[in-house]
Amino acid sequence: MADGTHATAVGMRRRGPATGSAAPRRAGGAGPLAAVAAAFTLAQLVLVRPVLGLGWDETVYVSQVTSHTPAAFFSAPRSRGVSLLVAPVASWSSSTPLLRVYLALLSGLALYLALRAWRGLFPVRVLATAGAFFATLWVTLFYGPQAMPNYWVAIGALVCAGCFLRAADGGRAAPWGVAAGAALMAWMRPTDAVWVAVPLLLAALARRRGRLLLALVGGLAAGGVPWVIEAYTGYGGLAQRLADASRIQGGLGWHIAVDDQLRSLGGRALCRPCTGAMPHPVITLWWFVLPVLAAIGLAVAVRAGRTARTLVPLACAATAALPYLFTIEYAAPRFLQPAYALLAIPVADALWHLVRTPAGRWRPWPAALVAVALAGHLAVQLTVLVHTVDRNTDSRRDWARTAATLHRLGVRPPCLLTGHEAIPLGYYTGCSSGNIGGNNANMTEAEILATTRRMPVAALTGPGGTPPRYARSWTPHRVSDLQVRVAPPADGTAAPR
Numbered sequence: 001m002a003d004g005t006h007a008t009a010v011g012m013r014r015r016g017p018a019t020g021s022a023a024p025r026r027a028g029g030a031g032p033l034a035a036v037a038a039a040f041t042l043a044q045l046v047l048v049r050p051v052l053g054l055g056w057d058e059t060v061y062v063s064q065v066t067s068h069t070p071a072a073f074f075s076a077p078r079s080r081g082v083s084l085l086v087a088p089v090a091s092w093s094s095s096t097p098l099l100r101v102y103l104a105l106l107s108g109l110a111l112y113l114a115l116r117a118w119r120g121l122f123p124v125r126v127l128a129t130a131g132a133f134f135a136t137l138w139v140t141l142f143y144g145p146q147a148m149p150n151y152w153v154a155i156g157a158l159v160c161a162g163c164f165l166r167a168a169d170g171g172r173a174a175p176w177g178v179a180a181g182a183a184l185m186a187w188m189r190p191t192d193a194v195w196v197a198v199p200l201l202l203a204a205l206a207r208r209r210g211r212l213l214l215a216l217v218g219g220l221a222a223g224g225v226p227w228v229i230e231a232y233t234g235y236g237g238l239a240q241r242l243a244d245a246s247r248i249q250g251g252l253g254w255h256i257a258v259d260d261q262l263r264s265l266g267g268r269a270l271c272r273p274c275t276g277a278m279p280h281p282v283i284t285l286w287w288f289v290l291p292v293l294a295a296i297g298l299a300v301a302v303r304a305g306r307t308a309r310t311l312v313p314l315a316c317a318a319t320a321a322l323p324y325l326f327t328i329e330y331a332a333p334r335f336l337q338p339a340y341a342l343l344a345i346p347v348a349d350a351l352w353h354l355v356r357t358p359a360g361r362w363r364p365w366p367a368a369l370v371a372v373a374l375a376g377h378l379a380v381q382l383t384v385l386v387h388t389v390d391r392n393t394d395s396r397r398d399w400a401r402t403a404a405t406l407h408r409l410g411v412r413p414p415c416l417l418t419g420h421e422a423i424p425l426g427y428y429t430g431c432s433s434g435n436i437g438g439n440n441a442n443m444t445e446a447e448i449l450a451t452t453r454r455m456p457v458a459a460l461t462g463p464g465g466t467p468p469r470y471a472r473s474w475t476p477h478r479v480s481d482l483q484v485r486v487a488p489p490a491d492g493t494a495a496p497r
Helices: 005-015 031-048 058-065 080-090 096-116 123-136 138-143 151-170 174-188 190-206 212-232 238-248 257-263 280-305 308-326 331-356 363-410 423-431 443-449
Strands: 416-419 432-434 459-463 475-479 484-487
Touching: 031 096, 031 123, 031 138, 031 363, 058 423, 080 096, 080 174, 080 423, 096 123, 096 151, 096 363, 123 138, 123 331, 138 151, 138 280, 138 331, 138 363, 151 174, 151 190, 151 212, 151 308, 151 331, 174 190, 174 212, 190 308, 190 331, 212 238, 257 280, 257 331, 280 308, 280 331, 280 363, 280 475, 331 363, 363 423, 363 475, 363 484, 416 423, 416 443, 423 432, 423 484, 432 443
Parallel strands: 416 432, 416 459
Antiparallel strands: 459 484, 475 484
16 A cells, blocks of 8 residues: 555654654554543543433333333334343343443443554544544533444444554454454444445455455444344345335435534434524534544645545545435434544544644644634533433433333333333333334234233323324323323223322
């Protein structure tokens, strides 16, 4: 590889001490990377807090491996990676704080390993800065300790791209890292893994790197084949599963969701439908600065003759973001985590170029401006994080209170909930969940009525909604902003009021 690490290192030895990003392979110890990962773990435990209850999607993933609650309906777009990730804790414990601590520790360790995959390609100070930038985004801190797939796709993307560059430069063990990173991505979200891997696949084909191509394809297959097998065993085939996944996501096609992503930056976990005012410009400013800094990082790399190791993460970031910016009609900030993780490295490289000369001397005024900008950015991210955590903590406590009220109404396991928010409330109540329509349809009206003869059943209606036809004669109750109708017991006794 003409602009690989080894070639750059030789050139730098001829000119004197290495500076900037053109560092030799032994670019320093891993202490700064470990410090960033440890600080990331601690920040999750302090700022997000282990007592945060499980969110809607989390209840789906966790319920697949728990013994204390029935498995929720698993819709076509989902993959089993998250469920397997949480199984070491969730399979024997119902403690949410324990699960949060486990995921915070695991996410910190994963960030450290992902950054290590780039050692020798960039100086450790650049990698530590990239890790700190990615780790202090509110979306990274918020989702790090959660049972959700996007952070892990981001980690897999970092490992895969970094090891790909190392392998292209002659690293013997690096193809195993490529395979592992690709498998992790596909294990979590197969379609995202393919998008991230497209530039790597094209590069491997263009350079006729058979070993790298085999590692990529093998890793994608190892993570994605279980999803394909499940498509045939539970969803009517691969084409049908893909069609169902597209339908659930509103119909994939040409949809500009850039403005939706901007609206979600204010702390909205899911922006669907994505309406309302844009967040304050201070909150969205970093989003516009990011591609500018990435372009500066690429210009720096081209000038230094090391284009590939900056162009690869930029290309992978672009393909990772493409489907979520231009093919769906809604947004969630977590969707772009893989793109943010990959962009972080050229962005960090650009920042160091701005504050230091090639000879290693500080540029006082640019350094001061960058420091102030980063401090302001951190303040904004932490402010959004605090508000997001508080809002989600309140909503999940509402689910817990509703579950306690349902228990008092006689809806106790084994039981069935149907209707508005039946999936998360089913998890909190310990009930099965079922719906006869919508994206989570998994039962018929006849099956629900038959279930009332075996166990307690409650139909939930949200604000402004109307109860289903089959439940209109059931005993109504007002629980928070929900209308709950409890089916009469099969033995004819009166339901609790």
